[in-house]
Amino acid sequence: xxxxxxxxxxxKILIAxxxxxxxxxxxxxxxxxxxxxxxxxxxxxxISSELSELNRHPGVPKEMSRVFGEVxxxxxxASEISGGLVTPTILNALINVGYENDFDVLLxxxxxDFEQALLAPNGTETVDVDWKTNTVTLPFGTQLxxxxxxxxxxxxxxxxxxxxxxxxxxxAGGDIAVSGNMRDxxxxxxxxxxxxxxxxNLALLMVPGxxxxxxxxxxxxxxxxxxxxxxxxxxxxxxxxxxxxxxxxVLAANLLDAEAYAKTAVILGSDAGKKWLDELSAVGYxxxxxxxxxxxxxxxxxxxxxxxxxxx
Amino acid sequence: xxxxxxxxxxxxxxxxxxxxxxxxxxxGTVGVWNILARxxxxxxxxxxxxxxxxxxxxxxxxxxxxxxxxxxxxxxNQSSTPAVAAIRDVTVTTVQQTAAPQSGSGISLxxxxxxxxxxxxxxxxxxx
Numbered sequence: 001x002x003x004x005x006x007x008x009x010x011x012k013i014l015i016a017x018x019x020x021x022x023x024x025x026x027x028x029x030x031x032x033x034x035x036x037x038x039x040x041x042x043x044x045x046x047i048s049s050e051l052s053e054l055n056r057h058p059g060v061p062k063e064m065s066r067v068f069g070e071v072x073x074x075x076x077x078a079s080e081i082s083g084g085l086v087t088p089t090i091l092n093a094l095i096n097v098g099y100e101n102d103f104d105v106l107l108x109x110x111x112x113d114f115e116q117a118l119l120a121p122n123g124t125e126t127v128d129v130d131w132k133t134n135t136v137t138l139p140f141g142t143q144l145x146x147x148x149x150x151x152x153x154x155x156x157x158x159x160x161x162x163x164x165x166x167x168x169x170x171x172a173g174g175d176i177a178v179s180g181n182m183r184d185x186x187x188x189x190x191x192x193x194x195x196x197x198x199x200x201n202l203a204l205l206m207v208p209g210x211x212x213x214x215x216x217x218x219x220x221x222x223x224x225x226x227x228x229x230x231x232x233x234x235x236x237x238x239x240x241x242x243x244x245x246x247x248x249x250v251l252a253a254n255l256l257d258a259e260a261y262a263k264t265a266v267i268l269g270s271d272a273g274k275k276w277l278d279e280l281s282a283v284g285y286x287x288x289x290x291x292x293x294x295x296x297x298x299x300x301x302x303x304x305x306x307x308x309x310x311x312x
Numbered sequence: 313x314x315x316x317x318x319x320x321x322x323x324x325x326x327x328x329x330x331x332x333x334x335x336x337x338x339x340g341t342v343g344v345w346n347i348l349a350r351x352x353x354x355x356x357x358x359x360x361x362x363x364x365x366x367x368x369x370x371x372x373x374x375x376x377x378x379x380x381x382x383x384x385x386x387x388x389n390q391s392s393t394p395a396v397a398a399i400r401d402v403t404v405t406t407v408q409q410t411a412a413p414q415s416g417s418g419i420s421l422x423x424x425x426x427x428x429x430x431x432x433x434x435x436x437x438x439x440x
Binding site: 001007010011012014016169171173174175176188189190191192193195201204205212213214215216217218219247249305 | 427428429430431432433434435436437438439440
């Protein structure tokens with residue numbers, strides 16, 4: 001197996017190719033360059049990015065690049081399957097609660113406890129996308145943050161590009177896209193990190209393909225205005241979601257869906273989130289609550305290594 | 313009485329041969345330097361390939377032969393320190409599970425010792 005490691009989009013990127021061919025080494029720099037181009041289009045932390053340019057010009061139709069258009073479609077899709085709970089129109093809400101810069105920069109500058117006095121509107125209007133002219137217009141008071149959608153799209157896209165070469169797994173900061181079984185027909189072993197203990201895993205999944213994503217409030221947390229804040233915004237009130245779920249891990253047919261489902265579950269909380277996930281077909285989930293309780297469905301259990309051993 | 317005639321200088325080696333020797337020596341020196349320079353460049357890259365996030369300078373060493381600069385060119389001046397791709401062979405092995413089971417928190421027991429080592433982990437965020 002060959003692995004390619006680099007940093008992009010504020011995360012560690014790992015690409016694992018199940019092959020002995022040395023020729024895949026040439027793919028490392030090529031994929032890294034692609035990630036760089038995607039980040040330059042999609043990052044809200046880069047002042048010269050296409051996204052930042054759009055955010056600075058509400059009310060003005062902007063032509064979208066191919067990459068930007070694809071991620072807008074992915075964001076639309078995430079919004080549709082989540083009933084509007086996963087939306088990119090939450091940037092002002094994030095800024096309102098202090099998340100106005102890259103998280104590492106915030107920590108370095110302020111520590112985990114910092115105060116800010118910012119005034120940003122919370123627009124909730126629908127973003128106007130005209131697919132015929134390939135343009136997007138932001139309403140006043142709204143800014144976009146693609147967040148996990150951009151990272152999920154990037155991992156999914158990289159996986160699609162590399163799957164012709166060999167069975168491949170692409171991990172973009174914990175969101176994982178898998179092309180299919182490994183060469184010998186076995187599944188990919190993927191650990192599920194324990195949010196209470198980073199050195200240990202909660203479970204070992206044997207994933208045949210599709211996407212695995214974890215969303216939660218265990219990492220991006222800070223104190224603002226005397227209250228604990230996190231980065232998962234509930235668009236119903238444009239505040240950090242009031243939820244008892246610490247992390248939600250979801251297995252789905254593809255990474256984009258898995259990411260949207262996981263975030264939706266976190267926003268909804270354990271009761272409503274579990275009911276909502278149970279109505280989906282072919283989706284496995286593990287919810288870790290703040291009190292340490294774990295809730296998982298049958299599909300998740302059947303994907304775990306222990307279960308597969310017993311059934312084989 | 314000896315005649316004081318001008319002595320002709322003896323030529324042991326023809327001039328053409330001297331030229332050949334000089335040219336050969338120069339070519340050898342340049343060639344060896346070039347090989348050494350390439351080796352140093354390759355080794356420097358190889359060391360850095362295992363250090364994600366480390367900036368690698370790919371300026372060629374002084375040599376008469378042009379070097380091929382590898383790696384992506386980072387076009388944006390907005391980017392932070394460019395990360396460097398690391399490519400390596402890995403084998404999925406079986407590892408000894410050493411984690412103690414957590415009780416009372418509802419957290420599941422760790423997989424037994426014969427479980428394959430995960431290729432990677434899913435989690436909320438993985439920072440560089």
